[in-house]
Amino acid sequence: MNLFFKGKRISSLLTVVPAREQSFVEDMKRFDFPEARSRKLMQVMGYDKHRLVDADTCVSDLAVFGLEQLFARKVIARDEIDALVLVTQTPDYLMPPTSSIVQGRLGLKQDMFCMDINQGCAGFVVGLIQAFMLLEQPNIRRVALVNADVMSRRTSPRDRNSYPLVGDAASIAIVESAAPDRVVHANLKMDGTRHAALMIPAGGMRMPCSPATAELRDEGDHNFRALDHLKMEGSEVFTFVQTEVPPMITALMNQAETTIDEIDWFLFHQPNRFMLQKLADKIGIPYGKLPMNVVEKYGNSSGVTIPMATVENLREVLTQHEALVCLAGFGVGLTWGSMLMRLGPLDVCEMVQYS
The missing domain is CATH 3.40.47.10 (Thiolase/Chalcone synthase)
Incomplete structure (x- = not known):
């Protein structure tokens, strides 16, 4: 869409x-x-x-x-x-x-x-x-x-x-x-047939939490989790990202009639550095335009990694200047979406610590 x-x-x-x-x-x-x-x-x-x-x-x-x-x-x-x-x-x-x-x-x-x-x-x-x-x-x-x-x-x-x-x-x-000249292009796709690739099996009405769902089990190779915990099929998620995200970004650029060279920053969800490097290679994005340093410093906080990548790497730039940025998120659902917009100058672009 x-x-x-x-x-x-x-x-x-x-x-x-x-x-x-x-x-x-x-x-x-x-x-x-x-x-x-x-x-x-x-x-x-x-x-x-x-x-x-x-x-x-x-x-x-x-x-x-x-x-x-x-x-x-x-x-x-x-x-x-x-x-x-x-x-x-x-x-x-x-x-x-x-x-x-x-x-x-x-x-x-x-x-x-x-x-x-x-x-x-x-x-x-x-x-x-x-x-x-x-x-x-x-x-x-x-x-x-x-x-x-x-x-x-x-x-x-x-x-x-x-x-x-x-x-x-x-x-x-x-x-x-x-101002009316601020335009935003976006696209979004969903595929619920693959929902089991990323899920927490227990805790909802389908499978309420119980002592049985809290029991740790060896899920293979001495990897322990319970049905109450996050379950991620790593290889399936990797294939999904590498297959679905590149054509989504290409379609967005075609829709906006722009190119990789014209986009200042690609602010993507941060699953891990390896996956982002592979994604950049497949799309043809220079590493310097796609921050990949959030997981190593803060971890993967799901959709929040997009604003995390923004404030961690661009806070000084975006409080002073405007930039053309491509946002992209992909994962649980399975859901994948992207957006091309002008960002900045921002009144606030900061990170604070909760204690």
């Missing part, structure tokens, strides 16, 4: 990371796996450190903390938020929506729109699409788009395929109307 928007922009971008930092060397102690092979995996995939929340920290905690930072800096006032879109796959509760919890904790006005979107790796792109559509309403002038996940709480520490990768984080993007 091709999408087109006019007169929309991101005015501020803030990311929130937990203070707790854990190294891959620490993770290795939990794995029933030769240390030499783990260290080789560390080099190839780009593992090093990741940021993890404490056992009682939830998505709403990160979201409230980040929005309070923006209020304190007078980037936006509480009564200026007309809509709150919260994208997460680790909500505080099954019900009510986490966006309602954030609205209540912050004392935001009642005359506003709140909604949760259950999305993962493509969540930031999907959330922007929803925010842009909301801005078509005359009474919605500013949207706070929150993308947050605490996936470490649903990942087995003894699953070396997933645990070293995951990181917890949140992002807040203030999205608002802009």
